[in-house]
């Protein structure tokens with residue numbers, strides 16, 4: 023196949039979710055389901071060493087509104103600066119937290135709760151920062167989830183209409199019921215979201231094996247730009263180099 027008709031690669035974003043100063047994975051985002059994977063700075067450096075181009079870095083305590091891992095996130099970003107782009111999320115809900123996130127070196131901010139609860143502010147920062155703002159659409163069925171995924175945040179399609187109007191640059195779509203379960207991504211949900219936008223979409227939740235990555239890569243022509251990989255990498259289901267290979271061939 024020539025370079026011209028090859029499917030473009032799928033960008034993979036290893037996740038580093040931080041709670042209580044540790045890299046953890048949750049099941050379906052539920053507090054108390056943490057599996058501990060050690061030092062988040064080591065994890066970030068490890069993914070950078072293994073070829074990650076992006077890391078999806080999450081302050082879970084900030085997302086749940088119960089604390090902050092700000093110092094650790096800053097150190098992690100500093101350690102991989104110049105090698106890896108950081109997509110930062112969790113608790114970024116006002117000018118101060120957004121400006122701080124950008125100041126410590128995040129290339130992209132993922133807004134969850136704020137995009138649901140504060141539409142005017144979300145529209146204003148989407149207009150101001152453009153590509154630096156992604157919106158996280160964290161859903162159960164077609165109901166969005168906010169505040170550490172503990173509160174309903176409205177209807178996915180209605181909120182998407184508003185975000186499209188606001189000019190959101192990119193969506194990060196998480197099926198909360200799949201996240202951390204190793205049950206495979208929700209391909210149908212991704213297709214439905216991509217049907218409603220021309221903006222790039224990043225998939226999150228459920229990847230369990232290399233076949234899932236191959237299936238997601240098939241969606242690249244429909245608008246899927248990337249996929250966040252969490253538990254499968256930490257559990258050793260495959261290595262990041264193996265996944266990057268599947269994502270690009």
Ligand SMILES: O=C(O)c1ccccc1N[C@@H]1O[C@H](COP(=O)(O)O)[C@@H](O)[C@H]1O
Nearest residue numbers: 051085111112113133134135158170171
């Ligand atoms: O990633 C998780 O497991 C997770 C679990 C529970 C809540 C949030 C989680 N992840 C990230 O947090 C943002 C939302 O943060 P906020 O609502 O803007 O404060 C979400 O998009 C995920 O990236």
